[in-house]
Amino acid sequence: MTYLFSDAGRAELRGAIDGETLFAFDLDGTLAPIVADPAGIMIPSGIKNGLLRLGRMAPVAVITGRSRADALAHLGFSPRFLVGNHGAEGLPGDGATEREFIRLCRGWIAQLQAILPDADGSGIYMEDKGATLSLHYRNAPDRELAHRKILEAVSRLDPEPRRISGKFVENVVPQGALHKGEALLRIMEHLGCRRALFAGDDVTDEDVFGLRDDRIFGIRVGMVEVSAARHFIHEQSEIGLLLDEIMAILETHPGENSP
């Protein structure tokens, strides 16, 4: 992996983007620092302003594991594309499938309430996001025990969901729901974009990096041993710098059809 703010990383970024590139970002851990309470995130105002400015120069998407409504409340503005539930919510034309995902989740929540009646007592927090759900154990007094209970409970769900691990969380996702990589490709196709940039910090973001699609410039937030991303930044606080760098490049390479 190449550090984005090295000479080589900067040169590769310059060669990879212009005003017709789709710029897509994950939310938690990327646009907002990770905090203990999922409801307590704060997107720094510099990042919000940067996204708004970038949105006037090129298409911008936020692709998040949160529900769209929740993400919107934190963003305070609508990016051109806002995909929620890891790709399961908010893509053009997917209304009927989303309703089916919500129905499935209602069933899983009822089952989990029976399997994990003491969830709160174990420090497990169930986040109902409509089309998917998340079981958090960050704040459990015994994280290992809480995690084991979650894994056991999820393994008993019927029908079997797709389970994706995250930062002290297990995400329960309907089989057949698009993942973040597929969602990004859908938006590119919809817009006719030949190139995209995507930045993300977590396991579900690897669904984008793992496409290994040369048209997509992937940036992992936080260096990890195993990632399919080709570039990384050290930490979330560098996102503001990334937005500035992107906009400086677009000012000199606006793209043929940009405003």
Ligand SMILES: O=P(O)(O)OC[C@H]1O[C@H](O[C@H]2O[C@H](CO)[C@@H](O)[C@H](O)[C@H]2O)[C@H](O)[C@@H](O)[C@@H]1O
């Ligand atoms: O795809 P993302 O936008 O990165 O969303 C992934 C999950 O983020 C949230 O949980 C994570 O962030 C919380 C706040 O910093 C943190 O407390 C938690 O431990 C993390 O797992 C969100 O609550 C989930 O719904 C998202 O799926």
